[in-house]
Amino acid sequence: xxxxxxxxxxxxxxxxxxxxxxxxxxxxxxxxxxxxxxxxxxxxxxxxxxxxxxxxxxxxxxxxxxxxxxxxxxxxxxxxxxxxx
Amino acid sequence: xxxxxxxxxxxxxxxxxxxxxxxxxxxxxxxxxxxxxxxxxxxxxxxxxxxxxxxxxxxxxxxxxxxxxxxxxxxxxxxxxxxxxxxxxxxxxxxxxxxxxxxxxxxxxxxxxxxxxxxxxxxxxxxxxxxxxxxxxxxxxxxxxxxxxxxxxxxxxxxxxxxxxxxxxxxxxxxxxxxxxxxxxxxxxxxxxxxxxxxxxxxxxxxxxxxxxxxxxxxxxxxxxxxxxxxxxxxxxxxxxxxxxxxxxxxxxxxxxxxxxxxxxxxxxxxxxxxxxxxxxxxxxxxxxxxxxxxxxxxxxxxxxxxxxxxxxxxxxxxxxxxxxxxxxxxxxxxxxxxxxxxxxxxxxxxxxxxxxxxxxxxxxxxxxxxxxxxxxxxxxxxxxxx
Numbered sequence: 464x465x466x467x468x469x470x471x472x473x474x475x476x477x478x479x480x481x482x483x484x485x486x487x488x489x490x491x492x493x494x495x496x497x498x499x500x501x502x503x504x505x506x507x508x509x510x511x512x513x514x515x516x517x518x519x520x521x522x523x524x525x526x527x528x529x530x531x532x533x534x535x536x537x538x539x540x541x542x543x544x545x546x547x548x
Numbered sequence: 549x550x551x552x553x554x555x556x557x558x559x560x561x562x563x564x565x566x567x568x569x570x571x572x573x574x575x576x577x578x579x580x581x582x583x584x585x586x587x588x589x590x591x592x593x594x595x596x597x598x599x600x601x602x603x604x605x606x607x608x609x610x611x612x613x614x615x616x617x618x619x620x621x622x623x624x625x626x627x628x629x630x631x632x633x634x635x636x637x638x639x640x641x642x643x644x645x646x647x648x649x650x651x652x653x654x655x656x657x658x659x660x661x662x663x664x665x666x667x668x669x670x671x672x673x674x675x676x677x678x679x680x681x682x683x684x685x686x687x688x689x690x691x692x693x694x695x696x697x698x699x700x701x702x703x704x705x706x707x708x709x710x711x712x713x714x715x716x717x718x719x720x721x722x723x724x725x726x727x728x729x730x731x732x733x734x735x736x737x738x739x740x741x742x743x744x745x746x747x748x749x750x751x752x753x754x755x756x757x758x759x760x761x762x763x764x765x766x767x768x769x770x771x772x773x774x775x776x777x778x779x780x781x782x783x784x785x786x787x788x789x790x791x792x793x794x795x796x797x798x799x800x801x802x803x804x805x806x807x808x809x810x811x812x813x814x815x816x817x818x819x820x821x822x823x824x825x826x827x828x829x830x831x832x833x834x835x836x837x838x839x840x841x842x843x844x845x846x847x848x849x850x851x852x853x854x855x856x857x858x859x860x861x862x863x864x865x866x867x868x869x870x871x872x873x874x875x876x877x878x879x880x881x882x883x884x885x886x887x888x889x890x891x892x893x894x895x896x897x898x899x900x901x902x903x904x905x906x907x908x909x910x911x912x913x914x915x916x917x918x919x920x921x922x923x924x925x926x927x928x929x930x931x932x933x934x935x
Contacts, residue, residue, distance in 0.1 A: 522931070
């Protein structure tokens with residue numbers, strides 16, 4: 464978890480550390496297409512791993528697809544689903 | 549387009565006949581000269597076979613990928629360069645069929661079927677080190693038209709092609725992984741050749757470099773991101789059809805090996821030829837290859853247009869594994885067949901010559917380097933949960 468302890472803060476930190484985007488993480492909205500912003504398939508795997516590590520869960524097989532990670536909003540929905548379980 | 553084309557088996561039968569009657573006889577010259585296999589391509593064209601994968605509704609042959617695969621095995625037996633050219637063409641056609649949704653692209657598919665256009669591909673770029681999912685060049689789009697310049701280290705058979713599908717960054721501001729793919733064709737297509745193709749094998753693929761300069765209707769840019777076109781179609785179809793060509797090479801080697809063992813068996817009935825057990829071992833590998841290609845085709849066919857399935861990590865890993873397996877098996881099988889046939893296969897001028905088979909087979913692991921593919925799989929395996 465990040466210093467501010469929020470889910471959103473953690474997600475943004477993970478993206479800053481691993482997504483290798485062409486733009487600053489602060490500039491991303493809920494809907495910004497992360498792949499369009501420069502996140503490669505390779506980087507998306509690192510993002511997945513870092514999220515699993517940060518939130519201490521494992522994504523289920525059905526969650527491991529491109530649409531789960533295409534925006535901050537999508538990631539938040541997936542995290543909520545995994546942490547509720 | 550004859551409706552006979554859609555009868556099951558017709559595509560395979562016609563491609564096999566062209567392989568045996570046209571591609572085969574020209575194969576040695578194609579290889580020696582390193583020239584384009586024009587005879588085979590013209591023969592396919594004359595029978596409407598370049599549009600085999602286009603649906604009948606768009607004037608094409610409506611053949612399945614499995615039928616084209618089997619036809620490529622037949623072609624691969626006789627002339628791997630011809631087979632590679634035809635495979636590469638069909639890969640591009642598949643991308644247009646599955647992802648060419650704009651009116652201009654749909655029109656082009658109809659034209660392709662009518663005119664039997666040959667399609668080429670320019671996915672690699674100078675400066676990206678063989679990573680096709682990254683581009684430096686970018687489209688400039690203005691007033692409904694695109695402009696593009698690309699330094700392509702390889703555009704196979706570009707001079708013989710009627711159009712080229714080219715990848716590029718979506719715009720000058722786009723990151724290198726935000727790619728699109730665009731159909732480039734005359735009159736808005738200029739190709740300046742860079743260097744020659746003088747290689748160990750696949751010598752007839754004319755895989756020279758070019759500076760490509762193109763302009764055209766912006767509607768010729770495929771609407772889906774290249775990443776999606778690649779994952780859902782270009783990569784799986786490429787690996788399936790290349791594997792078919794390589795299976796053809798292996799199959800011809802196996803046939804020569806079988807004839808060699810049987811000839812020896814006839815010479816001394818009652819004795820077991822020294823090479824017969826090795827022949828049996830080779831057939832074990834050949835069977836793996838045949839069944840693997842068949843099963844992989846079935847897996848792709850089942851996935852059909854299911855985006856979730858096609859985009860899943862497991863599917864991608866599997867399609868990469870197919871390419872690594874087939875490019876390895878083809879070399880192993882040819883090598884074993886050389887041991888079976890003996891010195892006759894080492895000679896260049898014998899009925900059992902396997903020199904061209906071996907040289908062509910060695911290229912399989914290098915066209916996209918297996919090390920790169922394995923690194924991609926290694927990365928995906930960090931998060932893959934298994935089937």
